[in-house]
Amino acid sequence: MIETRTFNGTTLRKDFPILAQPTSRGKRLVYLDSAATSQKPQAVIDTLDRYYREYNANIHRGVYEIAARATDAYEHARATVATFLGVHSRDVVFTRNATEAINLVAYSWGNRNIGSGDVVLISELEHHSNLVPWLRLCERKGATLRYIPVDANGRLLLDDLDERLRGVKLVAVTHVSNTLGTINPVEEIIRRAHAVGAFVLIDGAQAVPHLAVNIAELDADFYAFSGHKMLGPTGIGALIATHAILEEMDPFLYGGDMIGTVGYHSVSFNDVPYKFEAGTASIADAIGLGTAIDYLTALGMDAVAAHERDLSAYALTRLAELEPRGLAIYGPRDPATMCGAISFNFADVHAHDLASILDTQGICIRAGHHCTMPLMEKMGWSATARASFYVYNDHDDIDALIDGLKTAATIFKV
């Protein structure tokens, strides 16, 4: 049993070296862009350091000591991912990030299973990474891309879902919206999609870092996420899928480590998951992701989710104070059904200008379309400002944000 560590954002700050250093203008770093990428605790940085200093070696084939140690650590990281998400190790395929995981499915499963006249159903909330691969697959195959609509508050409209599911082969939906923070009812979507025989891919890039996720219980056919958004290094993510599907699926990239036997004119492939991991893996980064998950596990994902609900609630309250001055808050505005991110605009100050002014005060937020251009277009927003939270944030960070917004209002005379 791992001992759970009680925490609040303030107590965790010291685990994150980047948060300890002042900005170039001598300000406290207020990092509110974790939906883009999270900061890394010392433990993860140490894991990378130790790997390169003590046992860096190529994996799976080396007979010598450090190669065995590297292989064990890499496979142990895979087991850590599996346990964390309630699946079996052999069904965890390491990729660079969620984007590669989704594209892997679009190429390997999609090319064989989506044909002319088929329908792929996604939602209007999707990140480009869970939209463009399907748009292009449908173009290539003469298939139809259909959308689950979203209401003005960023909630999926599921009333007509059964209607929309007609003829659908694959549903691909985000678990949590990166722009609005909406937590989608993916259990329900999966259940109803399975009822008509459709496969379901869940984009978990914004869910795995913030919520307790059990992929086996969800019963998703495919589940994708990125390590860098959950305290892990850049360069590592995973696709998790049902074993039978992985067994049947064509490989994606071809090369070293994913083969069984190779002749000049014939080839057979390695077992799942190795047949999907061609070439030298991001070994250090995978091992680092394992450490990130250990860190989160010690906090407890329920506690992480509760912490973020608290931050969302506090941020919504404080932002509401500025509504009379022209601040507009988007999305569900309900801490219980959102997570991690709040989008807003402030009077006629463009989001980029807000972000620049906040930057001078050490506050990092994101401004723009958040890789959800069609959603922005539909909502009629040319850009939004987004503040997003994680384990190391606290009420002080949100207070700093509010003060920064007030400064921006003064500068822009709103």
Next chain:
Amino acid sequence: MIETRTFNGTTLRKDFPILAQPTSRGKRLVYLDSAATSQKPQAVIDTLDRYYREYNANIHRGVYEIAARATDAYEHARATVATFLGVHSRDVVFTRNATEAINLVAYSWGNRNIGSGDVVLISELEHHSNLVPWLRLCERKGATLRYIPVDANGRLLLDDLDERLRGVKLVAVTHVSNTLGTINPVEEIIRRAHAVGAFVLIDGAQAVPHLAVNIAELDADFYAFSGHKMLGPTGIGALIATHAILEEMDPFLYGGDMIGTVGYHSVSFNDVPYKFEAGTASIADAIGLGTAIDYLTALGMDAVAAHERDLSAYALTRLAELEPRGLAIYGPRDPATMCGAISFNFADVHAHDLASILDTQGICIRAGHHCTMPLMEKMGWSATARASFYVYNDHDDIDALIDGLKTAATIFKV
């Protein structure tokens, strides 16, 4: 001007922390498996550490200070790669490794340009990563995969090349063989291939770490390599290609950062090279690769190549001493036309058993098929032992190898 540092393997050892630590049996670590992956100097480890401690942020879109610093460092690494290899930054596409770079070409360029009846020409020396993607592409497209044969010493037989080039659309050849160390005459191959209008991809995974390579002078259409074999971190590599080809090529992975504008039913793409880099990149690893190249540049690639010629010559001489006891050396056996790697077998001792016995003495070599199964089959070797060298190796390492082989002979009573 960067000042060049004179060096020999012994003086560089102290830059590599892993080489300073004894093995679990208290032996000096003799690392002779750099063709699989290289060790990393402290400078590269420090770069990763500094990135995560000081300026970790997602790139290209962030308005705030650390995002600007991360973006600059990532793009600076791209420029470093470009300068190192004599090309323009905009033609450097970051990938996970050489394998992904080659697959990118097979999917994006190959799917559109290789059709039924077309011919792809590769060599019998290829690593699986530059063989299986073409084998599968040809299977998918009804195209023909043809081979440049190799002689008993691991040299490509180019006499009939013009004959073999007939009807060829693409030639894909390794610059340096990872199994035998052969340096292929890629300039000549490229010239003769271009003369008949064929495109050429060079697999530079074993060349860029060891030789001064100028891709523009070579006039290769595509060039692939991996960072982890050249002192860089795992998880980063690159595809370099002619600008006009990259402009015309379809994207490969679809998602964030590679788009121009996205609508629910239409999409346009970003400029080259960004249109090939979907999702969050291996930011830290790319920056680390830049530092690895700075390290190599300070040594000077001509000096690196000279150092390895010296090691090859010494190793060949010392291994030859064991020939009377049944040691068989494969490949060109000529330090001037090989680089980095020597394959051999010792009497009836299987390569895996050799590697295990050497491991107990702190010596890391590789045993097996080295991801060149068809070559092994053709040569009639079920496995070979391979010792491979890099900047941090010295004559002591080779002496240790010879002593270890003698011990193996004693144990196996040969």
Next chain:
Amino acid sequence: MDDFYRDYILEHYRNPHNFGKLDAPTATAEQTNPLCGDRIRMDLLVGDDGLVADVRFSGKGCAISQASASMLTDEIRGKTLEEVARLGKDVILENVGIGISPTRMKCAMLGLRVLKSAAIGSIASWPDEDA
């Protein structure tokens, strides 16, 4: 950066000069800043004398992109298309003053890039990449 948002910048942002479209432009171009989605269109009218007789810009974006486009349009009447095509980033930097952060440079240069594209008749590279 905060001192970048001076009164005249905000003035151009809120009341941009030469905003709108031309009925029958001689040359036109429209582009999006791929980093943020901001979009600017520029319409040029060239007279028989080969000189820019009129200019309009339209689009949506931040104070930096809108104000620099607005100030730019004030300056190009009477120039030849060749002169417009040769404009460098310095014209923008002189207009908006110093203090623009590197991350926002593409915002500042968007109007210039679109204007040059209109003049050249093809997509111009980012003015800050010419340097």
Next chain:
Amino acid sequence: MDDFYRDYILEHYRNPHNFGKLDAPTATAEQTNPLCGDRIRMDLLVGDDGLVADVRFSGKGCAISQASASMLTDEIRGKTLEEVARLGKDVILENVGIGISPTRMKCAMLGLRVLKSAAIGSIASWPDEDA
């Protein structure tokens, strides 16, 4: 690991028992160790009484894979196919003794894996993964 290569291991490696193929095997299987390319084939002959009457193995590989396959074949005559299918990694570990490094475990287990596949009629998982 170096003390693993004891005389009887080398003896089995150089003079494997039950090496070769059967003319008309009841069951046969052949597999490659994906990590090194070593290949082993196992032929089984089951008598009317349901017991293994004869066994042969063939292939190429290291001392560890060849010696463990050789020793294994000495032990399975007289067993039922069900008994063969249930064999665990302990039988190999007892045969070859201790001292095998984790990286070589797949070599040691290759013969057992192939034998179990022959008995089961489908590909068996690696014996060291059953634990």
